[in-house]
Amino acid sequence: MTDAEIKALILELIGEIAPEADLASARDQDDLREVFDLDSMDFANLIVAIHDRTKIAIPEVDYNKLFTLGGATAYLRDALSQLNAGDA
Amino acid sequence: MSDFKMPALGADMEAGTLVEWLVRPGDRVKSGDVVAVVETQKGAIEVEIFQQGVVSNILVPVGERVPVGTVLAQIDGARGAAPPPSIEPAIAALKPAPLRPIVAAPSSRLKITPAARRRATALSLDPTMIVKGTGVEGSIRLADVETYASGAKLAQRPAKKGLDLSQMRQAIAAAMSHSKREIPHYYLTEMVDLHAASTWIEQYNAEKSPVERILPAVLFLKAAALALREQPQLNGAYENGAFTPASDVHVGWAIALRGGGLIAPAIRDTDRKSLAELMAAMRDLVERARRGNLRSSELTSPTITVTSVGDRGAESVTGIIYPPQVAIVGFGRAVARPWVVDGRIESCPLVTVSLAADHRVTDGHVGGLYLAAVARLLQEPEKL
Numbered sequence: 234m235t236d237a238e239i240k241a242l243i244l245e246l247i248g249e250i251a252p253e254a255d256l257a258s259a260r261d262q263d264d265l266r267e268v269f270d271l272d273s274m275d276f277a278n279l280i281v282a283i284h285d286r287t288k289i290a291i292p293e294v295d296y297n298k299l300f301t302l303g304g305a306t307a308y309l310r311d312a313l314s315q316l317n318a319g320d321a
Numbered sequence: 322m323s324d325f326k327m328p329a330l331g332a333d334m335e336a337g338t339l340v341e342w343l344v345r346p347g348d349r350v351k352s353g354d355v356v357a358v359v360e361t362q363k364g365a366i367e368v369e370i371f372q373q374g375v376v377s378n379i380l381v382p383v384g385e386r387v388p389v390g391t392v393l394a395q396i397d398g399a400r401g402a403a404p405p406p407s408i409e410p411a412i413a414a415l416k417p418a419p420l421r422p423i424v425a426a427p428s429s430r431l432k433i434t435p436a437a438r439r440r441a442t443a444l445s446l447d448p449t450m451i452v453k454g455t456g457v458e459g460s461i462r463l464a465d466v467e468t469y470a471s472g473a474k475l476a477q478r479p480a481k482k483g484l485d486l487s488q489m490r491q492a493i494a495a496a497m498s499h500s501k502r503e504i505p506h507y508y509l510t511e512m513v514d515l516h517a518a519s520t521w522i523e524q525y526n527a528e529k530s531p532v533e534r535i536l537p538a539v540l541f542l543k544a545a546a547l548a549l550r551e552q553p554q555l556n557g558a559y560e561n562g563a564f565t566p567a568s569d570v571h572v573g574w575a576i577a578l579r580g581g582g583l584i585a586p587a588i589r590d591t592d593r594k595s596l597a598e599l600m601a602a603m604r605d606l607v608e609r610a611r612r613g614n615l616r617s618s619e620l621t622s623p624t625i626t627v628t629s630v631g632d633r634g635a636e637s638v639t640g641i642i643y644p645p646q647v648a649i650v651g652f653g654r655a656v657a658r659p660w661v662v663d664g665r666i667e668s669c670p671l672v673t674v675s676l677a678a679d680h681r682v683t684d685g686h687v688g689g690l691y692l693a694a695v696a697r698l699l700q701e702p703e704k705l
């Protein structure tokens with residue numbers, strides 16, 4: 234997946250959790266929890282949704298790396314490449 | 322014959338709009354069946370019946386707003402079943418509307434698939450208007466709903482409203498004003514060491530897949546529920562000048578709605594559920610509360626309320642009791658602070674737990690013992 238595709242996936246999943254969210258307003262440096270008013274349950278559901286769609290089981294200790302859109306994109310890019318390398 | 326009435330789905334509810342009937346005359350119903358959808362200031366609520374029998378008359382048509390206590394339908398051969406604890410409207414006593422049958426012809430039970438029912442609800446469509454389904458034994462399928470929805474008849478049905486946040490704000494204001502005016506609150510707080518709980522939950526979650534992991538709020542919820550076994554005077558209802566203790570612990574879990582508003586549906590038998598079950602119940606309730614898909618019994622059965630502000634909230638929260646309950650427990654945001662452990666100062670995760678309780682029922686001594694029990698229970702998370 235390209236960075237653009239990862240970003241689109243993250244925003245799509247957030248859109249399912251917070252349907253009223255203005256997804257177009259998200260910038261890489263913004264804290265997703267602040268911008269989209271995600272609480273602890275919403276964020277936990279986002280992690281579950283990412284796992285369902287990508288098979289990446291993000292450890293809880295890494296959650297803080299996904300707080301921003303840019304951080305989440307970079308984290309998933311690396312995790313996906315590791316996953317693909319493992320499959321190869 | 323017995324009456325099925327518009328329930329009071331909270332101390333702040335005066336009236337509701339019948340937006341959908343899920344049964345028809347002639348249908349057999351049993352306790353716990355969802356028979357109607359009612360629009361309230363808290364959104365659309367699925368209303369359950371707590372009688373058993375056959376629906377004989379439907380008295381209130383879809384689209385009509387009626388006061389709490391109005392007879393909505395009549396049930397033939399009704400046998401009693403214990404309804405959940407009722408909450409009388411606290412704001413005004415309203416006179417029920419007169420009875421007038423609108424549908425009386427007996428017919429068979431509505432057969433409709435779950436997907437079709439959900440779609441019909443989403444479209445504000447009364448599925449009983451679909452004369453014949455194309456599924457097994459004439460059951461209504463999703464395709465039947467779509468076909469019907471595309472027809473002109475849909476325009477004749479009253480629309481199911483979305484959640485009106487200004488109405489909800491008025492309802493909250495009315496209930497909380499009543500509470501602050503009538504209930505002599507007392508307030509206590511306790512700073513609780515979360516080191517053991519944090520360590521335990523970290524290890525627990527590390528071994529689980531994302532969907533199996535739990536939030537710290539689940540530990541708070543369970544500890545708050547278990548502590549009520551030691552101080553049952555905080556669990557129940559104060560009505561007509563007297564306190565009635567509840568026999569079970571059904572914690573109302575406060576859920577913030579998007580865009581504003583708050584609702585606290587019950588997690589039944591909170592003290593008897595495992596942590597995994599509580600997490601699943603919490604996840605389900607949050608999703609349904611925000612989608613506007615709660616059930617009437619979930620709004621009428623809480624015996625106490627617990628609120629947790631989460632990791633983006635304030636350090637402490639002091640609640641206002643939701644009548645006729647007699648206590649509300651609050652958990653602030655967990656913070657790292659210097660703390661004395663075995664005579665040494667350490668950085669420790671702490672949470673401020675608060676209790677607002679009704680002085681007509683308990684005193685600060687009971688409240689203090691309760692908070693001490695919550696704190697003690699959180700030191701042994703593996704036993705929760």
